[in-house]
Amino acid sequence: MSQPAPQPPAPEASLVLDEQAIDRALRRIAHEIVERNPDLARICIVGIPSRGVEVARRIASNIETFEHVRPDVGVIDVSMHRDDLRLRPHLPTVVASHLPPDIAGLTLILADDVLFSGRTCRAAMDAIASFGRPRRIELAVLIDRGHRELPIRADYVGKNLPTSPAQRVYVRFRSVDDSPDSVWIDKE
Amino acid sequence: MSAKPKAASPPLAAPAWTRKDLVAIRDLSPEELTLVLDTAAAFKEVSAREIKKVPSLRGKTLVNFFVEPSTRTRTSFELAAFRLSADVVNISATTSSLSKGETLKDTARNLEALHADIIVLRHSSAGAPLFLSQRLDSSVINAGDGAHEHPTQALLDVFTIRERLGRVAGLHVAIVGDILFSRVARSDIFALLKLGAKVTLVGPSTLAPREFEKLGVRVTHDIDSILPEVDVVNLLRIQHERQRREYFPSLGEYTSFFGLTRERAERLKPDALIMHPGPINRGVEIDSEIADSARSVILDQVTNGLAVRMAVLYLCAGAARPKPS
Amino acid sequence: MNALLLRNGRIIDPANRRDETADLAIVDGRIAPAIPTDAQFEEIDCSGLVVAPGLIDLHVHLREPGQSAKETIATGARAAAAGGFTSVVCMPNTSPAVDNPSVVTWIREKAEREACVNVFTTGAITKSIAGEELAPIGSMARAGVVALTDDGHCVQNHELMRRALEYARMFQLPVLDHCQDYSLVGKGVMHEGYWSTVLGLPGWPSAGEEVIVMRNILLAELCGTPIHCQHVSSGGGVRLIREARARGAPISGEACPHHIALTDKSLEGYDTNFKMNPPLRAEADVDALIGGIADGTISILASDHAPHCGYEKEVEFDMAPFGIVGLETELGLFIDILVHKKKAIDLPRLIAMLTVEPARLLRLDRGALSPGAHADVTLIDPNLEWKVDPGAFQSRSANTPFAGWELKGRAVRTIVGGKTVWAA
Numbered sequence: 001m002s003q004p005a006p007q008p009p010a011p012e013a014s015l016v017l018d019e020q021a022i023d024r025a026l027r028r029i030a031h032e033i034v035e036r037n038p039d040l041a042r043i044c045i046v047g048i049p050s051r052g053v054e055v056a057r058r059i060a061s062n063i064e065t066f067e068h069v070r071p072d073v074g075v076i077d078v079s080m081h082r083d084d085l086r087l088r089p090h091l092p093t094v095v096a097s098h099l100p101p102d103i104a105g106l107t108l109i110l111a112d113d114v115l116f117s118g119r120t121c122r123a124a125m126d127a128i129a130s131f132g133r134p135r136r137i138e139l140a141v142l143i144d145r146g147h148r149e150l151p152i153r154a155d156y157v158g159k160n161l162p163t164s165p166a167q168r169v170y171v172r173f174r175s176v177d178d179s180p181d182s183v184w185i186d187k188e
Numbered sequence: 189m190s191a192k193p194k195a196a197s198p199p200l201a202a203p204a205w206t207r208k209d210l211v212a213i214r215d216l217s218p219e220e221l222t223l224v225l226d227t228a229a230a231f232k233e234v235s236a237r238e239i240k241k242v243p244s245l246r247g248k249t250l251v252n253f254f255v256e257p258s259t260r261t262r263t264s265f266e267l268a269a270f271r272l273s274a275d276v277v278n279i280s281a282t283t284s285s286l287s288k289g290e291t292l293k294d295t296a297r298n299l300e301a302l303h304a305d306i307i308v309l310r311h312s313s314a315g316a317p318l319f320l321s322q323r324l325d326s327s328v329i330n331a332g333d334g335a336h337e338h339p340t341q342a343l344l345d346v347f348t349i350r351e352r353l354g355r356v357a358g359l360h361v362a363i364v365g366d367i368l369f370s371r372v373a374r375s376d377i378f379a380l381l382k383l384g385a386k387v388t389l390v391g392p393s394t395l396a397p398r399e400f401e402k403l404g405v406r407v408t409h410d411i412d413s414i415l416p417e418v419d420v421v422n423l424l425r426i427q428h429e430r431q432r433r434e435y436f437p438s439l440g441e442y443t444s445f446f447g448l449t450r451e452r453a454e455r456l457k458p459d460a461l462i463m464h465p466g467p468i469n470r471g472v473e474i475d476s477e478i479a480d481s482a483r484s485v486i487l488d489q490v491t492n493g494l495a496v497r498m499a500v501l502y503l504c505a506g507a508a509r510p511k512p513s
Numbered sequence: 514m515n516a517l518l519l520r521n522g523r524i525i526d527p528a529n530r531r532d533e534t535a536d537l538a539i540v541d542g543r544i545a546p547a548i549p550t551d552a553q554f555e556e557i558d559c560s561g562l563v564v565a566p567g568l569i570d571l572h573v574h575l576r577e578p579g580q581s582a583k584e585t586i587a588t589g590a591r592a593a594a595a596g597g598f599t600s601v602v603c604m605p606n607t608s609p610a611v612d613n614p615s616v617v618t619w620i621r622e623k624a625e626r627e628a629c630v631n632v633f634t635t636g637a638i639t640k641s642i643a644g645e646e647l648a649p650i651g652s653m654a655r656a657g658v659v660a661l662t663d664d665g666h667c668v669q670n671h672e673l674m675r676r677a678l679e680y681a682r683m684f685q686l687p688v689l690d691h692c693q694d695y696s697l698v699g700k701g702v703m704h705e706g707y708w709s710t711v712l713g714l715p716g717w718p719s720a721g722e723e724v725i726v727m728r729n730i731l732l733a734e735l736c737g738t739p740i741h742c743q744h745v746s747s748g749g750g751v752r753l754i755r756e757a758r759a760r761g762a763p764i765s766g767e768a769c770p771h772h773i774a775l776t777d778k779s780l781e782g783y784d785t786n787f788k789m790n791p792p793l794r795a796e797a798d799v800d801a802l803i804g805g806i807a808d809g810t811i812s813i814l815a816s817d818h819a820p821h822c823g824y825e826k827e828v829e830f831d832m833a834p835f836g837i838v839g840l841e842t843e844l845g846l847f848i849d850i851l852v853h854k855k856k857a858i859d860l861p862r863l864i865a866m867l868t869v870e871p872a873r874l875l876r877l878d879r880g881a882l883s884p885g886a887h888a889d890v891t892l893i894d895p896n897l898e899w900k901v902d903p904g905a906f907q908s909r910s911a912n913t914p915f916a917g918w919e920l921k922g923r924a925v926r927t928i929v930g931g932k933t934v935w936a937a
Contacts, residue, residue, distance in 0.1 A: 077230060080242035080272075080502070094230040094502070130239035214711070291828055313829035314713040315783030334831070336713030374713055402707045 006180040009170040017159060017183040019174075022142065025158035026055070029140050030062035032156050033109060036138075043107045044072040045140075048124050049079075049095050052112035054173045055142055059111060074099045076110070078123035099131050107136040109156075113171040115141040118152035143183060145169055164188060208508035209321040209328040210500050212337045213378040221382055224499050225347050231502070232495035234271055244502050245274035248305040253296070254331070255281045255311040260466060261331050261340075264490070265308045268497035277304070296320050306505055309333070327504040335369045340500055341465055342375035344493040346383060348485050349420055351492065352461055357384030362414055364390040364446060365424030365473055366432070368397060372424060372465050377403055388414055391446060394435040411446050415455045422463040423448055423473045439472050446473070453478045461485050516540050516552040517931055522559025522892065526566055527865035528872075528881030537564055539888040542931035546884035559892060562925065563860060566882050567599025567631075567889025568867040570840065571875060572664075572689070572743055572767065572815035575601070575632070578619065579608025584820040584909045586620065589840070590628035592818070592908035594935035596840040597924025599889035600631040600879050601818075602871075605642065606665035612637040612648040614656035621657060629934040630927075631889070633877065638663045638677045638688065644670060647677055654684035659875045662689035664743060669695055671728060678738040687739040687874055692725035692750070693791070702831050704777040704792045712780060714830065717792050719747035726750045730757040730764050739763040741874055744817050746772045746791040748801030755810040765874060766805070767813040770839060770846035773802055775914060785826045785833035786914040789817075803850075806866075807857040813874065814866045816843040820910030838908050842901055842915045844893070848922025852895065860895060892926040897937075899923050907935075 008015070017025070037043045040063065047056030056073050064070040076099065079092035100106065110124050121139055128134065140156035145163045163169060163185060170184040204219050213221070234242055250269040252262050257280060269276045281287060284295055292311075299307060306327045309317045314334035321328040332338040350356050361380050367373045367389050377400075380387050387405040389396045398407050408414055415421065426446075428439050436442055443449070448462065453475065456462075462474070462484040470476040479486060517539040525532050538545035540552065575589040584592075586603075593601045603620065605611030611620065617634050624632035636653035640646045642663045650661060661681055667690060668674045681688055698721035703709050705716025726742055730753060733740040745751060745766040754766045771789060776796055779787045787793060805811040819836025826833050844867075851857045858866075872880030879889060901918045903911035927935040 080231075080234070080244045094227050094499075096230045096233040098233075127242070130234075130237045130241060132238050291824070293827060311829065313831045315830040318783050319829060334713055335715075371713060374711070399707065399710050403711065 006172070006182045009172065009184055010168065010186060012187040013170060013184040014187065015182060016161060016185050019181040022158070022181045022183065025142060026058050027062050029156045029158060030059050030066075033059065033140065034063060034067060037107055040067060040069045040071050042105060042135075043109060044074050044100055044103070045109045045111055046074040046076050046099065046124075046128075048076060048110060048112045048120060051171055051173060051176060052110075054176055055113055055140070056111035059140065072100055074108075076124050076127050078120055078127055081123040081126045082119065097127065099128070103128070103132045103134045106134050107138060108134045109138045109140055111140045113142050114169055115139070115144045115154050116147060118148045118150040121152050122150055142171065143169060161185065205503045206507050208504055209317070210339050210504055211317045211321055211328065211330045213339045213342050213375045213382075214337070216382070218382045221343070221346070221379060224343055224496070224503065225350060227499035227503060228343070228347055228492070228496040231498040232492065234498070235491070235494060240271055241273055242271065243273045245269065245272035245505055248274045248505055249303060250274045250276050250306040250308065250501065251299050251304040252276065252278045253284070253299070253307050253309045254279070255284070255286060255292075255309070255316075256332065257281070258310055258332070261310065264493045265329075265331060265497055268494055268501055271494070271498055272501055274306070274501070292316060292320070293323060296324055300324050300326050305508065306501060325508070327508045329500060329504060332371055335371050335374070337375045338371040339375050340493065340497050341372050342379040343500070344489055344496040345376055345422065345463060345465070346379050347492045347496055348463065348489050349461065352485060352488070353419060353459075356380065359419040360386045360388065360417055361420040361422060362388045362390055362418040363422045363424065364411065364448070365426050366395045367391050367400060367424070368395045369432075370424050376422065377405055381405070388418070390414060392436050392442070411452065412455070415452055416457065418460060419457065420461045420463060421448065421456065424465065425467065425469055426473050443472055448474045448478055450475050450478060453481070453483075456483070459483070463489060466490070515542070515931060516549070516554045517888075517928070518548065518554035518556045519559050519564050519890065519892070520556055522562045522564035524564045524882065525861050525864050526882040527861055528566065528869045529883055531882070532861050537882065537890070539890070539928070539931045542888050544882050544884055544886045544888050557892075557926070561894065561896075563864075563893040563895055564882075565864045565891045565893055566868045566880050567927070567929065568597050568844065568864075568891050568924075569600040569602070569871045569877065569880055570596075570598045570816050570818070570843065570867070571602040571813065571871040572769070573601040573603050573818040573840065574606070574820065574836070575603040576820060577607060577623065578616065582822050582909075585627075586623050586632060587627040588907065588909045589818070589820075590624070590630045590632065591935070592838070592840040592906065593630045594927045594929070595907040596842070597844045597891045597893065597927055598630060598840060599891060599927060599929045600633060600877065601840075602633045602635060602659060602875065604662065604664045605635050605637045610637050610642045611635065611658075612640050612642065614649065614652040617653055617656040617658055630929050631879065633659045633875070635660045635662050635664075635689065637661070638668055639673070642666050644668045644673070647673070647680065650677070650680055650686070651684060654686055658686070659877065660687050660689050660741075662691070662743070664689060664691045667691050667693045667695070667725060671732070674728070675732050675736060678732055678736040678740070682736060682738045685876070687741055689741045689743050690725070690729055691743050692722045692729065694721045694724045697721035697724060700831075702788060702792070703780050704794045706777055706795055708777040708780055712783070714780070717790075719749050719794065719798070722747055722791050723749040723753060726753050730754070730762050733764050734762045737763065739765065739874065741813070742766040744769045744772065744791055744815070745802065745805070745811060746794050746798060748798045751801045751805035751810055755805065755808070758810060765813060766811045767815045768802055768806055768811045769815060769817045770843050770850075771837060771914065773799055773806075773850055774846050779914065783830045784914070785828070785830055786837060786912055788830065788833055788835055789837060790835035803855055803857045806851060812866060813870045814843075814847055814863070815871075816840050818908075820908055821912045822910060823912070826912050837912050837914060838906065838910055841906050841908065842913060842918075842920075845899065845901070845920035845923050846915070848893075848895055849920040853921050888928060888931040890928040891924050892928075893922070894925045895922045897921070897923045897925065
């Protein structure tokens with residue numbers, strides 16, 4: 001039975017991905033990751049707070065479901081490493097980072113909900129550098145909405161979403177936001 | 189059935205910290221205290237990394253202005269600043285022009301003219317950090333002002349308690365020693381009460397006067413009766429210097445009535461914590477072996493002090509930023 | 514002939530037990546016994562105003578010689594006039610101290626030339642106000658001091674104080690004492706109580722004042738010399754003075770406006786404009802002080818006008834000097850609090866406490882509107898609402914805790930020797 005329509009987060013926002021679409025996208029990403037990284041012991045899926053943590057968790061669960069091995073999951077706090085603190089209206093909340101003890105031989109797959117300017121990803125890579133030097137870093141995102149300000153690209157993309165820079169993109173997860181999984185975009 | 193109507197979610201990061209200064213625990217709400225502790229927990233992890241640095245305060249200048257000398261606290265603030273990538277300058281009373289008769293206000297304004305973003309001040313006059321915070325745009329952090337407050341010490345004390353015992357609310361904490369002249373005691377009292385702990389002060393009646401009961405704590409002069417009841421015992425350093433000579437006759441008498449001896453330590457609950465802001469006088473307020481025992485978290489306090497100070501610098505520097513136009 | 518006619522004011526002259534609406538004539542600097550019919554008068558309409566004898570403040574620091582950055586005799590006198598005071602008694606803790614007749618004469622001559630109000634001098638009890646040796650009290654008496662005091666300090670040696678009292682009695686000089694026991698008070702900078710505990714500042718216990726009040730009562734009784742306790746600030750002090758006066762001891766006490774307007778809670782922000790000696794105390798002390806004023810235990814009111822430069826006060830709390838200016842806010846605060854808000858005393862009693870009482874203590878030929886008396890007159894509007902503005906002070910200094918206060922009651926004209934020296 002299909003779920004009832006979720007509440008829009010903003011008056012004129014329209015639904016881009018519903019729960020089913022998100023689920024499919026994250027399952028596909030999980031398959032792609034396994035395809036490129038057959039040795040699951042050598043990867044760690046690192047969520048970027050706050051919703052990236054949920055994306056990482058779901059990808060890891062999906063991998064476990066069809067490979068029967070759960071890869072390592074970590075968290076990397078980027079708020080201490082951002083380069084644009086002066087420009088933000090609020091000082092972001094810091095959370096503790098958590099990575100495997102020795103990342104030298106590992107492939108870290110950063111996970112986030114939305115890729116936009118690329119600065120969050122840059123900050124995450126900066127933060128990782130203070131833990132050590134991983135073998136490789138890859139990037140998985142649920143939504144790529146374009147408008148990069150740095151030369152950064154995602155390795156795994158749930159959906160490409162053309163937007164204008166001023167439009168807001170909203171991601172909701174049931175477990176975080178107490179509302180059904182959904183992705184919305186403001187009316188143009 | 190549709191989900192309950194809900195307003196748009198609030199922005200993900202909306203902390204309650206808007207203060208450019210940290211002058212007194214007494215000014216903070218319990219929510220602000222908790223925010224500092226949570227932030228400190230995140231920063232504690234930085235000190236465990238290979239490269240113990242984050243760029244949050246890169247390009248910012250921190251001045252350690254220690255009019256009253258201290259090596260431990262100053263070093264802790266210095267390291268906290270380095271870990272946040274700030275530049276640090278250390279000034280003491282003798283190296284500053286205070287010794288030449290320059291007023292505190294003029295010295296600080298000179299520092300501000302050099303674009304010092306954060307001034308960490310330790311001073312023997314109560315109210316000196318408040319005085320500066322009202323006159324400078326820089327952030328002012330109180331590292332101890334006379335007998336008034338030592339906010340970061342109280343923050344690291346409650347952080348340590350929370351880390352070890354999982355909570356602060358509902359715990360019973362004893363603070364032992366020279367309460368009257370102690371800024372640590374005052375800050376601890378305010379922090380513990382705001383977080384819902386019960387506080388008992390212990391010491392000779394000259395140094396732990398009943399007057400303190402008006403703050404909402406108990407006062408007792410009988411340490412033996414209170415030890416089995418507490419979850420935490422925080423020992424303050426005691427000295428028999430000139431100014432205290434009239435308050436108690438000798439260190440020997442103090443130890444015999446108020447020292448945490450081995451016998452007394454045995455009467456504590458098995459998972460009670462033993463704390464001390466340092467530096468410890470072995471054999472006086474605390475028995476030497478007890479200071480090194482498993483229940484002593486004295487060294488944790490030092491480690492946590494660094495994390496707490498990083499959190500405080502991060503939050504206050506963040507609140508002092510010029511707002512976006 | 515120089516003639517001034519004050520028309521239709523409420524004349525309150527406690528010395529002559531007078532409180533009625535009438536006209537008052539001043540001729541050639543003296544109160545005229547009757548209104549002369551043949552004179553050309555300058556007329557001043559005093560309807561709605563109180564016509565009082567010129568007010569006397571017997572506790573003022575004019576800071577000269579030696580501390581003229583804070584205040585001068587000239588500026589202090591202008592501040593007094595602006596506050597409604599026609600006579601002030603200045604304290605001897607200057608640089609050098611007023612501990613010998615030449616300094617007394619220096620001050621009197623300067624005041625004669627530059628002060629727009631009457632300036633009376635006091636002499637120190639001890640040389641250099643050091644509390645060790647008697648100052649040349651006889652010579653200072655001859656030079657014209659009206660009282661002796663070590664104000665700012667307090668003679669700790671009781672034997673020395675006793676001998677000073679005995680010696681002073683020869684010259685019929687009362688002694689004004691700043692009651693403070695140094696060992697009990699120690700480094701105290703504020704009242705010892707809940708707030709000193711919270712703020713971590715060393716406390717100044719009431720006992721530190723009361724111990725000396727008691728000392729003074731006993732010595733006054735022993736020697737027969739009147740002692741006047743300056744700026745009584747504690748309930749215990751009021752009680753001791755009340756009991757002593759009941760048995761006829763020659764002891765009196767004064768109260769300052771800040772001790773009835775503020776409590777130690779004001780120190781919460783470490784603002785040095787609330788740092789005084791004796792310090793602001795607790796609510797109970799304020800109530801006891803007001804009660805003491807109401808029942809006559811405290812018989813004199815004064816300001817303890819203590820100017821300090823801005824940069825001197827703008828330092829760490831325990832390093833700041835004690836004291837606040839008071840001449841220009843004194844009357845407003847007393848009327849507003851004692852008469853209007855607390856209804857502790859009525860206007861005639863208030864005026865008596867600022868005229869008859871200090872004049873009697875110091876045997877001054879002032880404080881009354883008797884025929885032939887010096888024409889020192891203060892016109893008061895007891896209902897005028899005004900706001901304290903330190904920027905408008907006549908005093909050289911502005912160290913006041915009352916900035917922005919809205920008060921009801923103010924002097925509107927100050928007349929010294931028949932001449933208006935200040936008008937609102």
